[in-house]
Amino acid sequence: MRKYEDKTNKQKKSYHTDRFYKSPTLPKLDVCSNSLFAMDLSSLASIVDIKDAYIQAGHMIVYINHTDNKKAISHMRDTRAYDFLVELSAIDYIKDQDGFEIFYEMLSTTKKTRIRLKCFLNKNDTIQSVCHIFAMANWSEREMFDMYGIKVKNHPYMKRILMPDDWHDHPLLKTYPLTGDESASWYEVDQIFGKQNRDKIGEELRDTARVDRYDTNRFSRLGHEVPKGVDITNGEPDTPIRYQEDGGSLLVTKFDKKPSKILDKRK
Amino acid sequence: MQQPNRLKPFFENISFDREDNTMVVNFGPQHPSAHGQLRLILELQGEEVIKAVPDIGYLHRGMEKMGENMIYNEFLPTTDRMDYIAATSNNYGFALTVERLIGIEAPRRAQAIRTMLLELNRIISHLFWLATHALDVGAMSVFLYAFREREFAMDLMEDYCGARLTHSAVRIGGVPLDLPNNWIDDLQKFITTLTEQIEVYEGLLTKNRIWRMRLENVGIITKKMAKSWGVTGPSLRGSGVKWDLRKEIPYELYGELDFDVPVSTRCDSYGRYLCYMQEMRESMKILKQLVPIYEQSNSDLMAKSPKYISPTKEQMMTQNYSLMQHFVLVTQGMRPPVGEIYVATESPKGELGFYINSDGSPYPYKLKVRAPSFWHTGLLQDLLPGHQLADVVTIIGNLNIVFGEIDR
Numbered sequence: 001m002r003k004y005e006d007k008t009n010k011q012k013k014s015y016h017t018d019r020f021y022k023s024p025t026l027p028k029l030d031v032c033s034n035s036l037f038a039m040d041l042s043s044l045a046s047i048v049d050i051k052d053a054y055i056q057a058g059h060m061i062v063y064i065n066h067t068d069n070k071k072a073i074s075h076m077r078d079t080r081a082y083d084f085l086v087e088l089s090a091i092d093y094i095k096d097q098d099g100f101e102i103f104y105e106m107l108s109t110t111k112k113t114r115i116r117l118k119c120f121l122n123k124n125d126t127i128q129s130v131c132h133i134f135a136m137a138n139w140s141e142r143e144m145f146d147m148y149g150i151k152v153k154n155h156p157y158m159k160r161i162l163m164p165d166d167w168h169d170h171p172l173l174k175t176y177p178l179t180g181d182e183s184a185s186w187y188e189v190d191q192i193f194g195k196q197n198r199d200k201i202g203e204e205l206r207d208t209a210r211v212d213r214y215d216t217n218r219f220s221r222l223g224h225e226v227p228k229g230v231d232i233t234n235g236e237p238d239t240p241i242r243y244q245e246d247g248g249s250l251l252v253t254k255f256d257k258k259p260s261k262i263l264d265k266r267k
Numbered sequence: 268m269q270q271p272n273r274l275k276p277f278f279e280n281i282s283f284d285r286e287d288n289t290m291v292v293n294f295g296p297q298h299p300s301a302h303g304q305l306r307l308i309l310e311l312q313g314e315e316v317i318k319a320v321p322d323i324g325y326l327h328r329g330m331e332k333m334g335e336n337m338i339y340n341e342f343l344p345t346t347d348r349m350d351y352i353a354a355t356s357n358n359y360g361f362a363l364t365v366e367r368l369i370g371i372e373a374p375r376r377a378q379a380i381r382t383m384l385l386e387l388n389r390i391i392s393h394l395f396w397l398a399t400h401a402l403d404v405g406a407m408s409v410f411l412y413a414f415r416e417r418e419f420a421m422d423l424m425e426d427y428c429g430a431r432l433t434h435s436a437v438r439i440g441g442v443p444l445d446l447p448n449n450w451i452d453d454l455q456k457f458i459t460t461l462t463e464q465i466e467v468y469e470g471l472l473t474k475n476r477i478w479r480m481r482l483e484n485v486g487i488i489t490k491k492m493a494k495s496w497g498v499t500g501p502s503l504r505g506s507g508v509k510w511d512l513r514k515e516i517p518y519e520l521y522g523e524l525d526f527d528v529p530v531s532t533r534c535d536s537y538g539r540y541l542c543y544m545q546e547m548r549e550s551m552k553i554l555k556q557l558v559p560i561y562e563q564s565n566s567d568l569m570a571k572s573p574k575y576i577s578p579t580k581e582q583m584m585t586q587n588y589s590l591m592q593h594f595v596l597v598t599q600g601m602r603p604p605v606g607e608i609y610v611a612t613e614s615p616k617g618e619l620g621f622y623i624n625s626d627g628s629p630y631p632y633k634l635k636v637r638a639p640s641f642w643h644t645g646l647l648q649d650l651l652p653g654h655q656l657a658d659v660v661t662i663i664g665n666l667n668i669v670f671g672e673i674d675r
Binding site: 011012013014015016017021023024025026028056057059061083084085086087089091092103105109112114116134135136138139147160161162163164171172176178266 | 642645646
């Protein structure tokens with residue numbers, strides 16, 4: 001039987017997890033426990049709907065609707081002194097919730113506090129660009145599109161940023177394979193020679209860094225050189241190697257160790 | 268996709284508004300002063316830049332994807348390859364994030380060593396910046412002098428961890444080794460040398476007419492622009508914003524150290540140069556203060572937390588359960604609590620942040636690296652227009668961008 005592969009999550013998984021192991025959770029504090037955050041939150045609540053809010057690891061995390069992202073960010077910048085949008089990216093929850101979570105990490109240099117605005121975006125929805133509020137979002141949103149395929153509306157230059165233009169798929173999705181997939185390596189073999197000849201032809205070599213130790217046509221074997229193209233599958237002929245230096249080098253005629261200075265200690 | 272031909276070469280869908288006789292110049296990706304694989308598509312009117320489009324991604328290795336498929340300890344050496352000029356700052360940023368996630372703190376001696384390494388790395392990075400920047404602008408001798416001192420600093424790094432560039436000198440929970448014998452003496456010798464040599468660099472540059480003409484009023488980043496583009500580090504302080512995470516939101520031992528944050532209100536390349544030079548002096552000041560802290564600390568190097576951190580070698584070799592614990596931590600990896608965390612540290616380039624979203628498994632569910640240079644490069648598209656072509660080189664060099672961390 002063919003081994004079952006989870007197509008919705010091709011990422012690496014732990015080979016063993018204890019059935020009775022329950023992960024602890026980073027404590028979530030109530031927003032009221034910090035007066036600065038409480039004021040920020042009540043101010044934000046007067047502008048947009050708040051779905052959830054708590055403090056975790058010293059950051060206030062606020063869940064909002066994805067349509068309110070521009071309103072919330074410009075409000076936090078203009079009235080709550082959050083003058084930096086530090087980071088912006090998405091988290092892939094397609095398998096469980098059929099969408100992404102997008103987070104906006106903001107920093108206030110006057111209050112020395114950090115908040116994270118989060119919103120949920122369905123897989124096929126688009127989100128409004130915030131790059132007219134914070135120019136840094138220009139590149140972050142391009143990266144987000146490149147890595148997750150999330151389309152951003154009203155972005156001045158929506159184009160891949162790290163991957164090549166003609167790249168297929170988005171690499172940070174959980175469905176993106178970690179190695180080239182198996183069917184692709186047989187595709188050309190099947191097309192040209194037919195499926196029945198798979199045994200004779202063999203898999204297409206798709207890893208260009210792979211070195212076949214018996215391939216004497218394309219790879220030279222350092223220290224064990226044989227003439228090009230010799231078949232060495234049944235042992236290799238002994239090829240003596242002579243170095244120019246054996247019996248005196250052609251270039252160095254006279255080398256006197258005395259005048260050269262050997263340091264006892266590094267300077 | 269486009270159909271490129273001889274008359275319409277491949278320009279990756281970049282549309283330039285061509286009203287009059289302007290020229291499109293492809294700067295990089297292989298250009299000595301691009302500081303890595305930066306491609307800039309410049310539209311020139313005479314020698315003046317009218318439009319600039321930075322193009323990155325030539326060094327993209329998928330660090331975040333790798334991080335999501337490695338256990339936490341496995342990913343740490345990979346972080347070296349981001350900002351490879353100051354590798355320890357990356358190692359440390361990641362280690363600190365994981366430490367905060369699992370709720371442990373490194374022992375005091377480890378903290379002292381880490382802070383020393385961080386500051387030494389800052390000096391290495393700043394010397395490298397000074398050397399290459401001066402070389403770009405045309406001051407060859409500064410390059411040679413600064414590289415000499417950088418070599419001494421890298422010797423110190425080599426004496427500590429064996430590596431000169433990719434250190435991996437920090438572990439999650441502490442440091443692997445104590446400082447070798449005489450390291451502190453060598454460090455103090457190095458500080459003495461550098462204190463003298465910084466005077467030499469400044470003597471060559473600060474009042475140099477050519478240097479000032481090339482740097483003054485070139486690459487003006489206003490306060491508003493810097494905040495909007497997420498500019499951090501010396502570039503932000505060069506724009507008159509006194510913001511240094513070491514001072515404002517202290518981590519490690521910075522809270523108890525006495526140092527100043529140099530700020531310049533000039534907003535131009537020259538102001539940033541002044542900040543960088545002063546920052547090296549502050550780093551030396553910090554290093555000097557760390558020596559007594561190191562000497563007074565007891566010899567613990569790794570935090571003790573059997574659930575997450577491997578026991579010491581001695582324990583592992585004598586206690587059966589410690590060996591089992593180590594085996595589980597190496598083969599399966601630690602399982603941090605469920606939750607999300609963002610921790611930022613002040614790397615030599617700016618705010619280096621790691622965002623980790625953990626679902627309780629040994630692999631992070633999401634790992635995002637906030638590399639400061641990424642936005643310093645993005646800023647070029649707003650900063651370059653209006654400058655001369657020769658200033659492009661000055662500005663790129665001055666912003667201290669490193670492609671390992673931009674492309675990740």
